[in-house]
Amino acid sequence: MNVVLPGDSLPIENDASASISIGPGIYKSPQTQEIIPSSAGIINIKDTKQNTNRLIYIDSNSKRYIPQTNDFVIGIITGVFGENYKVQLQDFSQSVQLSMMAFPNASRKNRPNLKVGQAVYARVSQAIPEIDVELECIDATTGKEGGFGLLDESGYIFSVNLNFSRELLFNQNSPILEKLASRCKFEIAIGINGKIWIKCGDGIPIQKEGSSSNGNEEEDNKQQSKDSSKNYVYDLKCTLAATRYIQSCQHLKSEEIDAELKKLFNF
Amino acid sequence: MSATPSTSILSQVDGSAQLLLGPIKVLASVTGPIEAKARQELPTLASLEIIVRPATGVSSTREKLLEDKLRSLLQSIIVRHKYPRQLIQVVIQFLSSDSDHSANAKAFTSNELNAAINCVYFALIDANIALFSSFASVSLCILPSSDSFILNPTIAQLNESESHHVICFDIKDKQADKILLVESQGSFSEKQFYLAIDEASKECETIHNKYQRHCIVEKIREDFVWKF
Numbered sequence: 001m002n003v004v005l006p007g008d009s010l011p012i013e014n015d016a017s018a019s020i021s022i023g024p025g026i027y028k029s030p031q032t033q034e035i036i037p038s039s040a041g042i043i044n045i046k047d048t049k050q051n052t053n054r055l056i057y058i059d060s061n062s063k064r065y066i067p068q069t070n071d072f073v074i075g076i077i078t079g080v081f082g083e084n085y086k087v088q089l090q091d092f093s094q095s096v097q098l099s100m101m102a103f104p105n106a107s108r109k110n111r112p113n114l115k116v117g118q119a120v121y122a123r124v125s126q127a128i129p130e131i132d133v134e135l136e137c138i139d140a141t142t143g144k145e146g147g148f149g150l151l152d153e154s155g156y157i158f159s160v161n162l163n164f165s166r167e168l169l170f171n172q173n174s175p176i177l178e179k180l181a182s183r184c185k186f187e188i189a190i191g192i193n194g195k196i197w198i199k200c201g202d203g204i205p206i207q208k209e210g211s212s213s214n215g216n217e218e219e220d221n222k223q224q225s226k227d228s229s230k231n232y233v234y235d236l237k238c239t240l241a242a243t244r245y246i247q248s249c250q251h252l253k254s255e256e257i258d259a260e261l262k263k264l265f266n267f
Numbered sequence: 268m269s270a271t272p273s274t275s276i277l278s279q280v281d282g283s284a285q286l287l288l289g290p291i292k293v294l295a296s297v298t299g300p301i302e303a304k305a306r307q308e309l310p311t312l313a314s315l316e317i318i319v320r321p322a323t324g325v326s327s328t329r330e331k332l333l334e335d336k337l338r339s340l341l342q343s344i345i346v347r348h349k350y351p352r353q354l355i356q357v358v359i360q361f362l363s364s365d366s367d368h369s370a371n372a373k374a375f376t377s378n379e380l381n382a383a384i385n386c387v388y389f390a391l392i393d394a395n396i397a398l399f400s401s402f403a404s405v406s407l408c409i410l411p412s413s414d415s416f417i418l419n420p421t422i423a424q425l426n427e428s429e430s431h432h433v434i435c436f437d438i439k440d441k442q443a444d445k446i447l448l449v450e451s452q453g454s455f456s457e458k459q460f461y462l463a464i465d466e467a468s469k470e471c472e473t474i475h476n477k478y479q480r481h482c483i484v485e486k487i488r489e490d491f492v493w494k495f
Contacts, residue, residue: 130311
């Protein structure tokens, strides 16, 4: 593990032949064009195969999310203005905008129907610090939904540290979610702003508005709900256990994960 | 520094640290970058809100003075251009202190300021706020008619001393580089002052290499516990 602190010099030679791409945690002074580490963390230096480009970034933990282009995030809709939704990515952070046109098949006549308080999974399409950040709920390459859009209320949203959410989303070899999959069936959306939406089984039942029933139907429904209520309780237990499991994985060594999983799914 | 600091002890803020330096216990928290109020917002820079709270009683002019000193230090150390239009909130809460409100005015300009600076460093690192460099500070006093120093003086030693100083250096490549803040009180000669600065730069390097680096490496190891 190679740790750097602000003020240290970066462990790179002054090699003019390779161009350098800088990532998070590295700051380039606009006056001197010098690059310095600006946060404390694990330094990563990656060279491309032809040694033409070099990537440098510092991986560090934090709780406050700063939007970057192409990040996948979970946001809560807090308001509507004009043709935009106001979306909150984190408490007390500046809210970002989500255009009503940034949905698949959206047009002026066919607007998405989202309400204040609902959660969406979206991609950051523009993140310039000086101006408002913009999101979109559309896969830019195909123009289709691509997994973005409304996250319904049958799931559960909780927060984790930012470095952990990056680990879950980007590390293909991470055993954490694979091990969870051996215990229950789940659907997950990981926002790199430290928010995770999870739904085990069918999740929490959503009460449909205005679904009135009468006579025979009602009896049928009663029978049905008796059978399914057991499932709902089980799914709910699974969802909460999975939440606790993911949250405690933040502080566990990889060999302690199995024991934790066993302990939490003991019902 | 007598005790190792603990970081991430508050759950509702973005970064926090607690430090015990002799009789002074201080808790620092950092929240940000967050949405600034319209009157605080600066179009190209992050604005800083610094609040100092005393161990007992309500805050007074002494806390305002400390806030001012800390602001001048933090303004030059935080990469404020990285967070335009945002707000960074820093709260320093003293938990215990040897300075009695009435009796000892000396303690807060030396020991309390010194503890606050050293503690806020860890809180900023914990909040992952971009910094130009690391920094450390020392508090020392000069005894009458001598060139000898006492580092981290107690209240009794401060009262006996002729002058006391808080000197904060930025650390580049494990070496003390530039002076970020000097706060001196009492009478002293030029020679004494230069000696004090010399002494302080050595001590700042020790603090950084012995305590700060060690503590941060431990913290990062804990943050990425699943990797190791």
